[in-house]
Amino acid sequence: MxxxxxxxxxxxxxxxxxxxxxxxxxxxxxxxxxxxxxxxxxxxxxxxxxxxxxxxxxxxxxxxxxxxxxxxxxxxxxxxxxxxxxxxxxxxxxxxxxxxxxxxxxxxxxxxxxxxxxxxxxxxxxxxxxxxxxxxxxxxxxxxxxxxxxxxxxxxxxxxxxxxxxxxYDTDIHRPVDVGPADIQTFGAPVSFIGTYEAPRARSVIHLASSGVPVRVWGNGWEKLRGRHENLKIEGRPAYNDEFAKVVAASMVNLCFLRHANRDLQTCRSIELPACGGFMVHERNDEIEALLRDLREAVYFSDDDELLSLCRFWLDQEDRRKSVATNARKRVEALELxxxxxxxxxxxxxxxxxx
Incomplete structure (x- = not known):
């Protein structure tokens, strides 16, 4: 230089x-x-x-x-x-x-x-x-x-x-955090998504909510879905930095959707969620599965019906969720991401x- x-x-x-x-x-x-x-x-x-x-x-x-x-x-x-x-x-x-x-x-x-x-x-x-x-x-x-x-x-x-x-991921921001009952009330949910509104994402979370799976959404552009279903909670604001880490820690399942218009195979969330020690359910493709292996460090879906099936199954698997989430955190550290x-x-x- x-x-x-x-x-x-x-x-x-x-x-x-x-x-x-x-x-x-x-x-x-x-x-x-x-x-x-x-x-x-x-x-x-x-x-x-x-x-x-x-x-x-x-x-x-x-x-x-x-x-x-x-x-x-x-x-x-x-x-x-x-x-x-x-x-x-x-x-x-x-x-x-x-x-x-x-x-x-x-x-x-x-x-x-x-x-x-x-x-x-x-x-x-x-x-x-x-x-x-x-x-x-x-x-x-x-x-x-x-x-x-x-x-x-x-x-x-x-x-x-x-x-x-x-x-x-940021080593100071994206890390496992302890959450108590108040944090779980403020930030948690059975299933959470953090991200901006897009129509395919909306269809997916509505499919979950209408099938009996409670979903909480953080991000911009979702206000039009307020009141759409009793199982769908729209926060109407993003969750950044420390709040992001708390949402991940307080949620049983963390969703990761891709933007197909951007030809995403992985996104920032693909790495930030596991870095926070969260259990992640992610859209399936070969690239992200090579980083975070299926059923070991993440779980993958190909369509809304499979997403629903996975959420129903994993919500009842607390010990296995914790094991996958712990493995995911270790994996992003080992891969130096x-x-x-x-x-x-x-x-x-x-x-x-x-x-």
Whole structure:
């Protein structure tokens, strides 16, 4: 890399992304610092804006046109913040212009540009005009979408260097926690789901509720289902960080759905739930089953009827649930699926590249 490292193996990193507490970007920033790196952040959203902030009409229109604005002035900020940096690390930075990256490279030719992505880039809705034009400028594209690293997709995206990494968890946040009767009342349920509304997910939880299985849902966009069934409890808000860990610990069964529009084979929840020591019922596919083995560290379903059957069975298997959940926690530790380990993998790949 460069000769500007503050100590052997450490990097000066500028992270551009969503810096509010509900985002995973602060988790990775904290992991970088725990690894000994010097990190500065450039927020892509103004103060007070987060996932619960309703977008304006202009923001929605620009999203559809794939030309988002730069409400926090991130393009200008990176030119000063990244001066002398070893790495510019982009996360959810869809508004960063290629002109800003070209200017950065002209001022700091040794600065490596890394993009960390949790989205399927073959879906045009995930590629803004700015991001698509910036892709050839990225030195390393790290993705949790294994399909994107196939040669034909990499070439179509005009990405020079790609690295697939599994999803990861925060060692401080995603951990088993003790819950008492009050916590179980506040956060628990026989079956819980934490995540944003999508129609297939709604059909699944309604199928469970209408079949006699109580389900509690945390996340945005579910309000339309309030009162739909007596067995379906809609919280109407997300559960982040410490509350996330409490929901997992207080629930007998934790559901993990995939987003098929994103061609998900695993999601952040796929790793965060077992890291919290939760018993997880997950949509079936070969990739996630290779990480968390069926009936040993997780349980898998292929359709709503199988999901219902599994929930009914496992709700009556307390000892076996605890055993699977304990194994799952040990498995994510053994596979080194923490943010720190993933960051080290990415930086190791960057070191080994011919840029």
């Amino acid at each position: 460069t000769g500007r490292k503050s100590s052997p193996g450490s990097r000066n990193i500028v992270v551009v992304g969503e810096t509010f507490a509900a985002s995973r970007t602060p988790q990775r920033v904290a992991a970088m610092r725990r690894l000994g790196h010097t990190v500065r952040t450039v927020p892509t959203m103004p103060p007070g804006v987060d996932y619960e902030t309703a977008p304006s009409l202009a923001t929605r229109l620009r999203y559809r046109l794939r030309v988002p604005a730069d409400p926090a002035g991130a393009n200008a900020a990176i030119l000063s913040a990244a001066c002398g940096a070893d790495i510019l690390w982009l996360e959810t930075a869809r508004m960063i212009r290629p002109s800003a990256l070209c200017r950065l490279k002209s001022l700091n030719p040794e600065t490596a540009i890394v993009c960390y992505s949790e989205d399927d880039m073959m879906n045009p809705r995930n590629r803004t005009v700015w991001l698509q034009r910036s892709m050839p400028l990225i030195d390393l594209w790290a993705t949790t979408k294994s399909l994107n690293v196939r040669p034909e997709e990499r070439d179509a995206l005009k990405l020079r260097n790609m690295l697939f990494v599994n999803n990861s 923490s943010h720190q380990a993933n960051i080290s993998r990415i930086l190791g790949a960057l070191d080994g590249m011919d840029r």
